[in-house]
């Protein structure tokens with residue numbers, strides 16, 4: 001099973017929508033890579049600067065209803081071309097969550113209190129996460145703290161990550 | 175235990191249950207537009223799978239940016255056009271025949287009760303107004319839909335919303351759905367189907383039901399759905415009259431999909447709309463909703479009447495009724511976009527477009543345009559729009575712009591006043 005690990009970008013707000021992840025004005029792009037400079041361009045969170053804070057991170061930890069709004073798969077693509085492969089949140093909008101797994105990228109849900117704890121303990125420090133999809137376990141690590149958390153992921157979502165996405169799976173099976 | 179309409183549609187379309195909680199469904203329709211489909215087409219081609227499962231079940235339109243505004247949007251149209259051509263897709267609607275997808279496709283008779291429909295567009299939930307299971311999907315799901323005619327869904331729970339009472343004059347389906355989103359919040363119905371029920375829904379025509387279902391996704395829902403009834407049959411009759419003896423027979427065929435009385439719902443809510451007054455949004459989330467009366471005096475720069483939420487003939491009629499004999503404020507730019515050519519022609523024949531133009535509105539061709547801030551009325555930073563569309567996200571109609579969502583009546587009244595204002599049709603309080 002593919003390994004997922006890297007440094008964390010904390011986005012401390014609920015309901016971050018796909019217009020904030022990648023604005024509609026870039027939907028005329030046909031190549032994914034053209035989305036790269038525009039990820040989270042319209043997101044206004046105190047202390048967050050998309051120009052500086054995205055680089056060097058490959059995980060996002062955020063709050064409820066991440067990815068609401070438009071169905072654009074440009075949102076996970078914009079993450080992907082910036083090297084962000086995993087989003088961990090209290091909850092996701094349905095289409096965004098499915099788009100992530102369809103691209104072979106995990107969208108992991110944790111209970112509200114666990115997300116609160118993680119924000120409390122880690123969000124002010126440089127934090128690293130490694131994900132064990134098979135075991136359903138993640139390890140968070142900062143200079144001062146280490147924490148292990150279980151998560152659940154359906155067999156279908158695992159299969160999508162394993163086969164490299166839904167197109168190949170569906171073409172083989174249906 | 176009885177079943178909901180969504181459960182019945184799932185059962186009749188089930189192809190596979192590969193992992194327990196996932197249902198792979200056979201699709202009756204795959205709808206496509208030029209923003210999300212070209213990337214799917216190119217990925218399929220790159221995988222050596224440039225095929226379609228059934229050209230007759232795929233319906234295609236160029237609607238988001240039409241006419242093309244630059245080389246990039248022209249290329250999106252070109253990719254779609256050539257793909258439809260080489261795959262024998264006959265129902266392809268290009269400029270001159272095109273309109274906003276969720277208005278055009280029902281108008282063409284492509285939606286039927288009990289259908290499963292996907293599209294790479296979150297407002298696909300609109301088609302639930304006909305008693306179909308219609309869901310927005312991303313590009314990968316769309317690719318698989320195009321290639322194999324299937325899509326995977328988690329078994330949806332249903333949230334039943336009963337709408338009762340008597341609607342006051344000047345209060346519309348748009349106000350009802352804003353009220354529902356306010357109560358449910360933006361993720362109150364995530365992974366659920368909203369079933370709209372009750373006397374008010376029974377009395378609505380199809381245009382109003384589409385307005386209701388259109389915004390179900392703003393509460394997170396997979397689909398909004400109304401039960402098929404005689405109103406549905408009447409709307410569809412011109413398309414189905416060869417298949418059934420009479421309307422009664424058609425109704426009986428569709429009635430099989432109606433939810434059973436003893437169906438099981440995840441949650442039920444009753445909303446009495448008797449006291450409802452016209453509503454509008456204030457922040458950057460569609461559940462930030464207030465009565466128009468509390469937003470009075472909010473200055474606006476642009477009014478937009480159109481979109482898949484409120485660009486239908488009835489919407490234009492209502493707005494024209496408010497506008498007739500008035501000139502819009504001289505600091506407001508008024509833009510109206512009839513959602514399809516048919517609506518455009520009917521509005522022209524009824525004299526509605528003249529009323530709009532006499533009042534100072536610009537009438538544009540059918541397109542999504544300003545709704546998603548790509549063309550046809552993009553806002554400048556700091557500008558404020560009163561709009562009949564469905565999303566008020568930060569930057570939605572242009573970077574740094576603010577959007578207030580409202581009914582066509584309120585939008586027209588606000589255009590005259592130059593600030594957010596109740597229409598003369600509403601005699602409340």
Ligand code: SF4
Pocket residue numbers: 238274275276295297481482483541542543545546563564
């Ligand atoms: S009118 Fe607006 S919401 Fe509707 S399909 Fe077009 S862009 Fe989307």
